Amino acid sequence: MAGTISHFHKPPERKQISVGEPRAVRWLLIAIALLFLGLVLVVPLVAVFTEALRKGWVAYGQALIEPDALSAIRLTLIAASIAVPLNLIFGLSASWAITKFQFRGKNLLLTLIDLPFAVSPVISGLIYVLMFGMQGWLGPWLQEHDIKIVFAVPGIVLATLFVTFPFVARELIPLMQAQGSDEEESAIVLGASGWQTFRKVTLPNIKWGLLYGIILCNARAMGEFGAVSVVSGHIRGLTNTMPLHVEILYNEYNFVAAFAVASLLALLALLTLVLKNIVEWQTNRNLHSEPLIEPPENRP
Amino acid sequence: MSIEAKNISKTFGSFTALNDVSIQFPSGKLVALLGPSGSGKTTLLRIIAGLEVADKGSVYFEGEHATERSAKDRRVGFVFQHYALFRHMSVFENVAFGLNVKPRETRPSKEEIHERVMKLLKLVQLDWLADRRPSQLSGGQRQRVALARALAVEPKVLLLDEPFGALDAKVRKELRRWLRRLHDEIHVTSIFVTHDVDEALEVADEIVVMNAGRIEQIGTPDRVYEHPANSFVYHFLGNVNLFHTRIHDGQAHFANQTFDVQADSGAALVHARPHDIELSREETGGGWMRACIRYVHAIGPLVRIELIQADNQQIIEAELSRERYAEQRFATGEMVSVRPRQVKVFPAGPAAGDYSI
Amino acid sequence: MSSSQKSNVLPGFGLSLGFTIFYLSLVVLIPLSAVFIKTATLSWAEFWETVTTPRVIQSYKLSFGASALSALINGLFGFIVSWVLVRYRFPGKKIIDAIVDLPFALPTAVAGIALTAVYSKNGWIGSLIEPLGIKVAFTRLGVLLALTFIGLPFVVRTIQPVLEDLEIEFEEAAASLGASRWQTIRKIIFPAVFPALLTGVAMSFARALGEYGSVVFISGNMPMKTEITPLLIITKLEQYDTAGATAIAVVMLVSSFSLLLLINLLQAWRARR
Numbered sequence: 037m038a039g040t041i042s043h044f045h046k047p048p049e050r051k052q053i054s055v056g057e058p059r060a061v062r063w064l065l066i067a068i069a070l071l072f073l074g075l076v077l078v079v080p081l082v083a084v085f086t087e088a089l090r091k092g093w094v095a096y097g098q099a100l101i102e103p104d105a106l107s108a109i110r111l112t113l114i115a116a117s118i119a120v121p122l123n124l125i126f127g128l129s130a131s132w133a134i135t136k137f138q139f140r141g142k143n144l145l146l147t148l149i150d151l152p153f154a155v156s157p158v159i160s161g162l163i164y165v166l167m168f169g170m171q172g173w174l175g176p177w178l179q180e181h182d183i184k185i186v187f188a189v190p191g192i193v194l195a196t197l198f199v200t201f202p203f204v205a206r207e208l209i210p211l212m213q214a215q216g217s218d219e220e221e222s223a224i225v226l227g228a229s230g231w232q233t234f235r236k237v238t239l240p241n242i243k244w245g246l247l248y249g250i251i252l253c254n255a256r257a258m259g260e261f262g263a264v265s266v267v268s269g270h271i272r273g274l275t276n277t278m279p280l281h282v283e284i285l286y287n288e289y290n291f292v293a294a295f296a297v298a299s300l301l302a303l304l305a306l307l308t309l310v311l312k313n314i315v316e317w318q319t320n321r322n323l324h325s326e327p328l329i330e331p332p333e334n335r336p
Numbered sequence: 337m338s339i340e341a342k343n344i345s346k347t348f349g350s351f352t353a354l355n356d357v358s359i360q361f362p363s364g365k366l367v368a369l370l371g372p373s374g375s376g377k378t379t380l381l382r383i384i385a386g387l388e389v390a391d392k393g394s395v396y397f398e399g400e401h402a403t404e405r406s407a408k409d410r411r412v413g414f415v416f417q418h419y420a421l422f423r424h425m426s427v428f429e430n431v432a433f434g435l436n437v438k439p440r441e442t443r444p445s446k447e448e449i450h451e452r453v454m455k456l457l458k459l460v461q462l463d464w465l466a467d468r469r470p471s472q473l474s475g476g477q478r479q480r481v482a483l484a485r486a487l488a489v490e491p492k493v494l495l496l497d498e499p500f501g502a503l504d505a506k507v508r509k510e511l512r513r514w515l516r517r518l519h520d521e522i523h524v525t526s527i528f529v530t531h532d533v534d535e536a537l538e539v540a541d542e543i544v545v546m547n548a549g550r551i552e553q554i555g556t557p558d559r560v561y562e563h564p565a566n567s568f569v570y571h572f573l574g575n576v577n578l579f580h581t582r583i584h585d586g587q588a589h590f591a592n593q594t595f596d597v598q599a600d601s602g603a604a605l606v607h608a609r610p611h612d613i614e615l616s617r618e619e620t621g622g623g624w625m626r627a628c629i630r631y632v633h634a635i636g637p638l639v640r641i642e643l644i645q646a647d648n649q650q651i652i653e654a655e656l657s658r659e660r661y662a663e664q665r666f667a668t669g670e671m672v673s674v675r676p677r678q679v680k681v682f683p684a685g686p687a688a689g690d691y692s693i
Numbered sequence: 694m695s696s697s698q699k700s701n702v703l704p705g706f707g708l709s710l711g712f713t714i715f716y717l718s719l720v721v722l723i724p725l726s727a728v729f730i731k732t733a734t735l736s737w738a739e740f741w742e743t744v745t746t747p748r749v750i751q752s753y754k755l756s757f758g759a760s761a762l763s764a765l766i767n768g769l770f771g772f773i774v775s776w777v778l779v780r781y782r783f784p785g786k787k788i789i790d791a792i793v794d795l796p797f798a799l800p801t802a803v804a805g806i807a808l809t810a811v812y813s814k815n816g817w818i819g820s821l822i823e824p825l826g827i828k829v830a831f832t833r834l835g836v837l838l839a840l841t842f843i844g845l846p847f848v849v850r851t852i853q854p855v856l857e858d859l860e861i862e863f864e865e866a867a868a869s870l871g872a873s874r875w876q877t878i879r880k881i882i883f884p885a886v887f888p889a890l891l892t893g894v895a896m897s898f899a900r901a902l903g904e905y906g907s908v909v910f911i912s913g914n915m916p917m918k919t920e921i922t923p924l925l926i927i928t929k930l931e932q933y934d935t936a937g938a939t940a941i942a943v944v945m946l947v948s949s950f951s952l953l954l955l956i957n958l959l960q961a962w963r964a965r966r
Contacts, residue, residue, distance in 0.1 A: 057874060062781055069777040070789070072770045076842050077795050079817060080807035087810055126716045133709040145713070147957060151721055154953040156903025157801075158923040159942045162930065163724040166731050171935050173727065197720055218420035220703050221387055224407050225414040226434035226489055230704030236437070240424040252797070259800025261906035266927060279802040279906070286806050286910065295810075298803040305798035309791050312798075387702050407702045 084302045088295035099285075099293035100300070107273045108281035108297070111189065115264075115277060116257040119196040123253055127204025128246075132234075135212040136220065146209070152201045160198045161266025164191055187269030192277060195263040200253045207249030211242055211319075248315040255308040259301055337398045337492040337525050338363040339384060344393035346379055353379040354390070355549035361527060366519045368536035369529045371546035372572070377529045378497055380546070384527070385495050386410045397492070413486030413524075417498040419478045421470035427481050428453055428466040434489035456484040459518070476507040483515075487522070496528035500535065512539050533573055537561060545569050567682040570607045577613060577652050577676070579606040580684075588681050591623035599683035608676035613654035615641065615666060616673045624673040627652055629666055634658075641666060643674060728946060731939045743940040748916055749925060753944075755833060756922040760901035763840035764848075768894040771848030772886070778849075779856040793849050796842055801906025808839055809911045831913030836921065839907040844897030851893030855886050888963040895959060899952040903945065 056062070089096055099105060130149060134142060152160065166172050168185035178185060185191050219241065223233040239246075261279040268275045270284065278297055285294035339361040346354040354376045361367055369377035382388040384395060386407035394403040402410060421430050431453045435444055444452065457463040460480040470478055479499060486494060499515065500508040516539050519526055530536050536543050537557045545552045545560060545568075553565035564570040581590045581604050588595045588604040597604055616624070627643035630651075634640075639661040643652045652674060656664075666672065732740060743749070777783075778790050796804065812819045813830035822829070829835050859882065867877040905923040912919040920928075922945060929938035 056780070065773055066777050066781055066783050069770070069774045073774065073789060073792065075818065076838070076845065077792055080804065080811050080842070081792075081795060081799070083811045083817065084803060084807045087807075122716075126713065126720075129709040129716075130713040132705060133713050136703045137706045137710070139706075139710070145717075147953070148717055148721065150953065151725065154899060154903075154949045155725070156905065156923050156926075156942075156945055156949065158903070158905050158926050159728065159945060162926060162938060162942055163727050165930065166727040166935070166939065167724055169935070194720075194724075198724065201720055217703060218416050218418060219422055221407075222414065222416060222420040222485070223422075223433065223437070224702055225385060225387070225410075225412060226437065226485070227408055228433070228437040229408070232437045233703070234705075236433070237422055240422075255798050259798075259803070261800060261802040262904075262923065265905075266930065279800050282802050282806065283910075291810075294806060298800075298806060301800045301803045302807075305795065305800070305803075308798040309794055312794065313787075313791050389702075 081302060084295055084299050087291060088299040090295075091292050095292050096296045096299075099290075099296035102293070104273045104276070105281060105293070105297055108276045108278050109300075111192065111276065112258050112278045114189070115193050115196045116254055118193050119200050119257045120250060120254050122197060123200050124204050124246075124250060126201070127208055127249060127253075130205040131208035131212050132238075134209055136217055149202050149205050152198055157199060157260065157262025158266060160263035161195050163198070164194050164267050186267050187271070188275060191267035192264050192275060195267045196257050196260055199260050199263050200257045203253035203256060204246070204249035207245050207252065208242055211245040212238075215241055244315045244318045248312060251308050251311050251315075255304060258304060339493060339525065339527075340396040340399075341380065341384060342394050342396070344380065344383060344390045344395075346376075346383065346388065346390050346392075352549050354383070357393070357549070357551055359544060359551060359554065361525060362542075363525050364523050365541040366516070366526045366528070366539065367542045367544060368540035369527060369544050369546060370531070370533065370536040370572070371552075372531060374548075375546040376549040377531075377544075377546045381495050381497055381527060381529050384493070385412050385414045387414070411489070411492050413489065413491030413494045415479070415482045415486050415494070415496040415499055417501050419470070419482040419502075421478055421481055421485070423470055426467050426469060427457070427462065427473070430470065430481055431456055431485045431488050433485065453484075453488065456488055459487075459521075460484045474507075475503045476511055479503065479511060483518075487524075491524065494524045494526040496526065498529050498531070500532075501530070508535075515539060537573075545572060547572070564680060567605060567607065570680055570682070575610050575653060577608045577610060579608070579650075579676075579679075580604075581606055581681070583683060590679065590681065591625075591675060593623065593679075595679075595681040597681055597683050603684040604681050605684045606676070607680045607682065608678065610640070610653040610655040611638075612677040612679070613652060614675045614677050615643075615654055615656065615664070616675070617664070617670075619673045619675070624675045626671060627674045629668055629670045629672060632666060632668055634661065643672070645674075646671070725946075728939055728942050731936065732943045735936055735940060739936075740940050740943075743937050744944050748920070749922070749941060751917045752920050752922040752925045755836065755919065756902060757948075759833065759836045759840055759921075760898050760904075763837055763844055763901050764894045764898035766837075766841050767844045767848045767897045768890060771845060771893060771897075772852060772890060774845075775849045775852040775856055779853060794846050796844075797846050801843070801904065802910070804842055805839060805907040805910030808835070808842060808907065812838065812911070830911055831915075831919065833912075833919055835911035835913070836908055836919060839911050840901040840904055843904050843907055844901050847896040847900060848890070848893035851889050851896065852886055855889040859885055888959065888966060892956060892959045892963060895952060895956050899949060899956065902952070903949060 057065070088099075130145075133139075134145065165186050167174060168178060168191065169175050170179070170186075172186075185194070219237050220233050223237045224230075228236065258277075259279060260277075261283070264277055265280060265283070268277070268280055270276060270280060272284065276284065278301055282294050282298045282301070285291075285297065340359070342358050344354050344357045345352075353374075357376070357380060359380075369380060371377045379388060383390045386402075386405060390403070394401060396402060397405075397410070422433065425433070432449050435449045435452065438444075443449075454463055454466070457466055460483055462477060462480055462484070465473065465477065470481065473481065479502075483496075483499075496515075500511055503511065512535055515528075528539075540557060542555065543557055543560045544554050545565075547568050553560055553569045555563075560569065561573055564573060570576060579590060581588050583597050583599050583601050583604045586597060586600055588597045588606070590606045595604075595606075620626075626646040628646060629641060630644050631642040632639065633642075637658060639656045639658060641654045641656065643654065644650070645652060654674070735743070774793065778786065778793075809830050810816050812835065814820065814823050816830070819830060827834070829838055863881050863885075864877050867881050868874075872880065903923060905921075905927075908921055909924055912921065912924075914920055914924055922941060926938045926941050926945070929935075929941065
């Protein structure tokens with residue numbers, strides 16, 4: 037459910053509407069909408085940056101190059117760089133199976149892919165504690181072999197993997213469903229192999245949706261808090277990701293540093309939104325580029 | 337290349353798309369698969385192409401068993417109803433695709449590919465659009481690119497799924513004549529699916545009429561039109577007036593004539609085309625029926641007259657040429673005599689005469 | 694048969710479906726089943742006692758109550774926002790449209806500290822409304838605010854496409870038949886949008902129910918007062934009460950899965966209409 041309701045299908049802007057509300061009602065509604073969005077979304081976003089810069093750029097910079105902050109950034113990048121590619125491969129494979137073939141239990145599979153969205157982040161972390169923790173299924177065995185998963189980097193990677201699991205698949209499935217299989221079938225009939233078809237026909241057609249899925253997946257991977265919090269053990273400089281580092285700094289009343297690290301995450305979020313809009317624009321351009329009038333038939 | 341399909345059956349869930357269909361397509365002909373939607377014609381085409389696997393039955397290419405051959409290896413050219421052009425490639429790249437994906441050993445050189453693609457684009461009169469994207473072309477142009485792309489791999493068979501279905505009426509007419517001329521030039525065995533009777537009658541060498549997963553009739557356009565095998569084919573090919581009669585000892589009597597019918601007894605339906613209905617002020621008896629003119633529609637080359645039969649209130653539709661109408665000047669409300677010039681009589685099956693198309 | 698009929702000529706079915714199911718089982722299904730298997734080590738009586746202590750009950754009340762309320766608030770304002778975005782033109786509309794997705798993209802911890810900073814006693818908005826007697830940060834109102842933040846895009850992004858696809862002709866027809874604007878909205882537009890609205894509200898509720906990151910900072914986490922259920926799970930875990938944490942997690946999971954089912958049913962219903 038989270039973050040995947042993209043609406044690639046925007047009709048062109050409506051022209052003058054003959055039926056409509058009186059001008060005053062219109063502006064009242066716009067004002068209500070803007071006030072609500074302002075209070076709930078915009079003001080807090082702006083606050084992240086002003087709080088981060090409260091003591092100037094020097095303090096801001098120092099908060100970011102401090103060793104613990106750097107190690108948190110490094111761990112966040114590691115977790116994302118493992119989780120995103122794996123879920124990317126899964127997303128491609130799941131959407132290929134689901135959109136190109138008919139089989140029983142497809143709806144069940146779709147629901148199961150959605151499961152991680154329905155699970156509270158806290159529980160997403162808990163399940164790995166139950167599997168790999170000291171009292172978990174594999175706990176004793178892991179301890180015997182001196183392997184640490186929970187309260188260590190592997191646990192963080194696993195939790196990230198879980199919470200970002202559906203993103204790419206959920207982005208690709210509707211897109212590939214809308215595109216159908218005609219182009220792939222033509223490629224096969226023209227003699228292309230399965231791999232050639234995928235690489236030369238499918239991939240170019242889904243590249244923008246794929247990119248958007250990766251962006252969303254990455255944003256969530258870098259920003260996940262609840263699940264990672266449960267499995268991390270909060271060891272400074274070792275098992276802290278950026279969001280966890282923000283929490284520690286905040287709880288130590290080191291607000292400037294907390295918001296400085298938070299501002300990086302906020303920038304990532306803004307970048308995500310910008311990319312999302314570029315992707316949407318590209319997709320719409322591809323979808324709605326049918327010429328309305330027949331181009332001239334005669335040669336130039 | 338000749339194609340044969342033997343005892344093909346295919347179901348989708350509870351829907352039977354093809355029910356034990358057997359058919360032979362002779363080499364070098366342009367054949368139309370004609371039928372209403374859901375008659376199984378597209379499914380048959382896709383099974384021949386290897387895009388669909390039949391539940392039962394086999395496909396032979398040139399007498400060789402090809403059922404197990406994959407779509408990739410069948411060397412068929414397939415033109416999709418909605419073209420299925422690769423939207424991220426230029427027109428040139430689309431046509432070149434089939435050549436570019438060949439294994440290195442058999443792939444022509446770059447220059448050869450260029451030459452062949454441009455030759456094909458000239459053939460479909462689109463060489464001046466080689467660098468455009470499919471989205472920048474009109475529907476008719478896209479269809480021609482799709483055709484050039486299918487021809488690029490030098491297929492032994494060309495299969496076209498509703499090739500003109502998505503085009504508007506005018507472009508459609510132009511393009512189907514163009515397809516006919518193209519076929520006369522290249523002589524590749526071609527099968528196209530259509531639900532448009534005029535299209536099939538005008539373009540095809542041979543027509544296969546399908547209905548509800550079965551083949552109803554196979555024959556030249558002339559044969560199919562003049563001698564429909566059954567009530568369905570008669571209905572599908574044009575407007576129909578129906579008259580009821582009964583069969584006795586394999587014969588039905590209607591309008592002072594006797595017809596042989598493929599049944600011993602029971603009800604029979606007499607079919608007559610509106611343009612075969614004769615109208616007269618003078619004649620009576622001898623196979624003429626009395627009817628009242630209810631409506632005269634005199635626009636266009638044909639004049640349509642709607643009548644009500646005096647004895648049983650059935651509606652009869654007649655079509656007259658303008659000249660004929662000008663001589664007679666039939667008026668609404670007038671009582672006239674009516675007689676079908678030419679009829680076909682079929683036994684009234686459970687659903688005969690009830691084809692909604 | 695139309696071209697929508699899926700074919701079996703494309704390769705890779707076994708491989709892609711096989712990998713999909715393997716990966717799904719490994720990453721999602723097996724770990725999730727751990728919760729239910731772990732709970733099975735508790736007797737029914739123990740389980741029931743764990744999930745019904747007063748502190749836990751209080752947390753349910755807050756979690757479910759605040760989530761439901763936030764979903765309703767989002768239903769109302771989300772409708773207005775999408776209406777304004779679809780129907781009116783005003784400067785900055787594109788940016789406003791983009792910013793609606795912010796809660797999807799912004800890490801919850803960042804949202805949490807930002808909301809706290811703005812709505813606490815010294816914050817920009819907190820300092821304005823606290824003299825009026827309205828306390829947001831470290832109260833239940835704060836929980837509600839955080840959950841509203843989290844759930845907003847679900848409602849807007851579900852309604853917006855439906856509003857966009859709504860043919861203006863229906864409204865023009867209604868107007869030409871003599872309906873007032875308010876009647877048109879009530880009898881034509883609202884019924885068309887309602888299923889989407891319901892779906893959006895349910896999604897927003899489901900998301901709020903499990904939310905943790907944005908809430909922990911603004912709620913103050915006082916037991917019996919501002920403690921949400923996910924936080925209670927973490928508290929139990931930190932006290933090494935894994936069984937207790939798991940028992941509560943089961944209650945949450947069952948609620949979430951029921952909601953997921955409900956949302957799927959709602960969407961199936963929408964698709965049929």
